[in-house]
Amino acid sequence: MWLKPKGLALIISFASLYAVLTLVSLFPIIGAVGAFISLASIIAPLVGIMLGPYAGALSVSIGGFIGWSIRQASPFGFLSFLPGTSTAFASGFLYNGKRKHVVVMYSLLLLSLAFYPVVGPAWLYPYYLWFQLAGLIILASPLTSVATTFTNKNNNVARLTFEVAVISLLSTLAGQMTGNLMFELMNYPWIYPQIEYWLVKQWPVLTFLYPAERLIITLLATTIGVPLVRTLRVYGFETGGQ
Helix, strand or coil: CCCHHHHHHHHHHHHHHHHHHHEEEEEEECCCCCCCCEEEHHHHHHHHHHHHHHHHHHHHHHHHHHHHHHHCCCHHHHCHHHHHHHHHHHHHHHHHHHHHHHHHHHHHHHHHHCCCCCHHHHHHHHHHHHHHHHHHHHHHHHHHHHHCCCCCCCCCHHHHHHHHHHHHHHHHHHHHHHHHHHHHCCCCCCCCHHHHHHHHHHHHHHHHHHHHHHHHHHHHHHHHHHHHHHHHCCCCHHHCCC
């Protein structure tokens, strides 16, 4: 679908929206002065739901790169699109019922982040990982299986709200871990070589901050996503890139 003219038009349309929203600040990024998590983080899960994993990831990548080229204020430089891309990739797979793909992806991100040499939170402050581990439990549980079994066919508001919320939460956690892993790669040992920085100013500070951020993103994505999906289905739009 996404290589056809209609699919390409949708990729470009969502990329344009994503690019605009990257310019709007949502949360500051701890440890990166002047950088922020943008409003685009809210629609990243929805782009995956709308377009599927591959077209969704491509659309977010294009939009994220355009957004960076305009503002050029990101701790990740021109790779600032990767957390959003990871989110869209995960949400697209979940929406299409391919949970095993996301279990592998999520587990690799979690292990890489947690056991990053020397400064990984598993070595210095394991408590930081509590919400990401909770996400992995949810992902591997029957809860996610139920949420993604009939997603493309269901239009009941309560059921669809549950599905979009679960998908948004798990996919935005995948994006958050991608961002954290990139922060480790780009800052240790070149910018923050002191172990004390990570032990005092990074992991403990974020332990309860990032869960609050991800829950807010999930709430907003669900609030926008449920009526969006229902409306598009009414007009015959095939969500999930099918």
